[in-house]
Amino acid sequence: MTDQHDRPTPYKEPQQARSAATLARVLRAAEEIASSAGLEEMTMTGVAERAGVSVGTIYRRFEDKEQLINALTERMLDRREEYVAEQLRKAEPSLSGVMRAYAHALLQSFTDNSNLFPELLRVRGARPTDRGARTITEVHRLLLEAAAPHMLEIRRSDPPAALDVAARALLGACFHNSVRPDPATGQTAQRRYADELGDMAVAYLLTPNRRDTDPT
Numbered sequence: 001m002t003d004q005h006d007r008p009t010p011y012k013e014p015q016q017a018r019s020a021a022t023l024a025r026v027l028r029a030a031e032e033i034a035s036s037a038g039l040e041e042m043t044m045t046g047v048a049e050r051a052g053v054s055v056g057t058i059y060r061r062f063e064d065k066e067q068l069i070n071a072l073t074e075r076m077l078d079r080r081e082e083y084v085a086e087q088l089r090k091a092e093p094s095l096s097g098v099m100r101a102y103a104h105a106l107l108q109s110f111t112d113n114s115n116l117f118p119e120l121l122r123v124r125g126a127r128p129t130d131r132g133a134r135t136i137t138e139v140h141r142l143l144l145e146a147a148a149p150h151m152l153e154i155r156r157s158d159p160p161a162a163l164d165v166a167a168r169a170l171l172g173a174c175f176h177n178s179v180r181p182d183p184a185t186g187q188t189a190q191r192r193y194a195d196e197l198g199d200m201a202v203a204y205l206l207t208p209n210r211r212d213t214d215p216t
Contacts, residue, residue: 025052026048026051026057029047029050031075034072043065044058044059044062077132080135081139081142083109084106088101088102088142088146095147095150095153095202096202098143098146100194100198101146102170103195103198104191106170106174107184107190109174140168153205154206156205157209166204166205169201177193
């Protein structure tokens with residue numbers, strides 16, 4: 001049975017178009033402030049001022065800052081899941097095409113909004129019910145689904161396990177790039193880094209296990 005305390009308290013979903021537009025404005029303002037100043041510096045008052053609404057309007061929707069962060073997390077991570085899915089749908093129909101599209105999509109997701117994305121992934125800890133963990137699980141699933149038609153191209157002895165290793169390596173590399181003091185920045189550098197990551201993953205998947213090729 002799931003521990004109810006692990007679940008964030010839901011905020012009030014808008015029922016009318018006008019309320020939905022106001023909520024979108026509030027979340028956009030929260031994202032802008034959090035991206036530039038960090039979650040710690042984001043306040044309900046500051047968000048209200050940036051969104052052009054009263055503080056009371058925000059508190060009618062969110063009980064506290066934690067609920068606002070939960071909503072912001074949902075909004076940003078939903079967008080990133082959709083982005084990765086879209087990029088994989090557009091990938092060249094081959095193992096290398098899928099892996100390279102995945103590397104580019106992940107790196108772009110982690111570098112958007114400066115360090116806000118990785119900060120949101122960490123904000124609720126590492127519990128299985130954490131929203132960030134669910135997004136990581138979802139983008140992993142999306143890769144496995146996109147690569148499934150090309151599994152016969154993988155030359156490792158256990159293709160599913162090898163694909164899982166490659167997926168984890170790409171995720172770790174993209175996350176690390178977002179938190180290191182000297183990340184790959186700018187479109188050219190990011191594109192080059194994503195290309196290198198994709199090539200590394202493909203090279204691993206196309207290389208037979210050492211024990212399968214070692215004559216001794």
